[in-house]
Amino acid sequence: MRLGKGKKCPVFLLLFMLFHVTFGAYVGINIGTDVSDLPSASDIVSILQTHEITHVRLYDADLHMLKALSNSGIDVIVGVTNEEVLGIGLSPSTAAAWISKNVAAYLPSTNITYIAVGSEVLTSIPNAGRVLIYAMNNLHKALVASNLNFQVKVSAPQSMNLITKAFPPSTATFNSSSNSTIYQLLQFLKNTNSSYMLNAYPYHGFIEGNGIFPLDYSLFQPLPPVKQIVDPNTLFHYNSMLDAMVDATYYSIGALSFSGIPVMVTETGWPSSGGVNEPDATAENAQAFNDNLIRRVLNGTGPPGHSELPVSAYIYELFNEDKRSGPVSEKNWGVLFTNGTAVYPLSLSASDRNTANSTSAFCVAKQDADPDKLLTGLNWACGQGQANCSAVQQGQPCYMPNSVTNHASYAYNDYYQRMHSLGGTCDFQGTATLTTLNPSYGSCLFTGSSNSSLGVLLSPSALAPSNPMSGCFSIIPGYKLQFILWVICLPLVLL
């Protein structure tokens, strides 16, 4: 689907949403572009906004993407390609020009927060280790010269393969033949308050383990006690391979006597399809992995050995990259097709994710809100927002009083109760507000009130949806007509 053109009913219905949460850990997504029918930059940004994706990583500094991301509310990691590393490492002025062209030119409207220098340089081009460190230093100095160094950090994603023996995590160390480079890398990260960027793939760990590790362990699924993976030195139980990988990285950093460098997972994911010799690359496993990953990250705790350090993660990746070479699975890491449809459904079941017993809060329309904005918000909530608006249809319990304010209150609240634990907010361009007063009346029961079907209330943590006001209904005039359209769209939304 090309956003902004057809205005079809939402088709990424079953997809999930990625957000910031309370503890500061977030889920982002990588955007690889080896795609034969890549949507335009502005269409990609619309897709991101539809899913309230708050963090993306680009593999380069594509001008169109950086422009389209401006004022989107999305934080951006820009990439220095491996091909660019040499030039930037050898020449401070090349580095300065790179910063000026690809970073300074877009700040602050495009919120560039990190520069990721190269991709797994220390394992893919070990000889370039020294030049990588030069490149990072040159870029950092150029940021300092532009007074951007507090806003933009420099780091370099590394492969998990840089750690020679990752299990048990407590004894993991970096490949000692890269000691001096890694030492300099860590020194740089420490000095600049930057994070260690880790590409960690339980999929590969599982395959390479050749049956040592249970599939469930790789997919964050619960394990029976006999199968639990325990570090014999610390006695920590590892429920997921990703946790073990992140801890192995922390312990490896510690083995070089560094501390206080946070680990950020810049790539992780699971392919949804593969060749005949790749039986574990299935949509079912990919769905389980990413769904559980989101849950795990939003939980806000770190791995067992460093539980106080929440770990953010970028899913690999947004689209299937059909032009990539290698095994079939290599083309199938995406969560979306380029037409915007989901490759596999990811659970939106908010109530599964949180059973907090905080004071009940309802999200309702402000009485004095601008009616046009209310209408837009109403349409969005019942459309892309996937609220269940059947109760405000004619003849249903919440139809009367037949006003936009009343209907918007119902829709906003239904959206909020469903999406809240996933980061959905009560804002709707400032037309919504939270209340502890149960707005139910007569037989009109608001979602979240004790008798309604979705009774679980979710703890408040409001973060404004950036720009939820585009999509299915926005160009269709007329209040009544939209209700008819909901009826058409709802079965799709609720599929």
Ligand SMILES: *[C@@H]1O[C@H](CO)[C@@H](O)[C@H](O)[C@H]1NC(C)=O
């Ligand atoms: C940019 O991103 C940083 C880090 O997430 C955040 O603190 C800041 O508020 C963002 N700035 C804007 C203008 O969104």
Ligand SMILES: *[C@@H]1O[C@H](CO)[C@@H](O)[C@H](O)[C@H]1NC(C)=O
């Ligand atoms: C360590 O790195 C060296 C050089 O990069 C490589 O040849 C070697 O295979 C690596 N060792 C392990 C165990 O991965």
Ligand SMILES: *[C@@H]1O[C@H](CO)[C@@H](O)[C@H](O)[C@H]1NC(C)=O
């Ligand atoms: C690398 O560092 C580790 C930990 O400090 C040390 O034990 C090892 O001997 C070093 N290896 C080399 C080749 O310097």
Ligand SMILES: *[C@@H]1O[C@H](CO)[C@@H](O)[C@H](O)[C@H]1NC(C)=O
């Ligand atoms: C790093 O953080 C420390 C304290 O949090 C601060 O004093 C220092 O200026 C920061 N350095 C950079 C380069 O951001």
Ligand SMILES: *[C@@H]1O[C@H](CO)[C@@H](O)[C@H](O)[C@H]1NC(C)=O
């Ligand atoms: C968060 O994850 C940790 C580790 O998997 C788990 O022990 C803890 O119970 C989880 N907390 C919540 C609130 O889900």
Ligand SMILES: *[C@@H]1O[C@H](CO)[C@@H](O)[C@H](O)[C@H]1NC(C)=O
């Ligand atoms: C989107 O693309 C996928 C894969 O090419 C295809 O299976 C699906 O039917 C398409 N959906 C729509 C609505 O065009």
Ligand SMILES: *[C@@H]1O[C@H](CO)[C@@H](O)[C@H](O)[C@H]1NC(C)=O
């Ligand atoms: C939440 O539940 C716990 C135990 O079930 C209870 O101790 C606590 O007071 C409750 N908090 C609220 C805000 O109801």
Ligand SMILES: *[C@@H]1O[C@H](CO)[C@@H](O)[C@H](O)[C@H]1NC(C)=O
């Ligand atoms: C939508 O809400 C109505 C009641 O208003 C309920 O009967 C129906 O089952 C709900 N649909 C879904 C899919 O939750």
Ligand SMILES: *[C@@H]1O[C@H](CO)[C@@H](O)[C@H](O)[C@H]1NC(C)=O
């Ligand atoms: C909610 O359910 C209880 C019993 O199940 C009933 O007594 C009460 O009247 C209901 N409240 C509303 C507002 O319908």
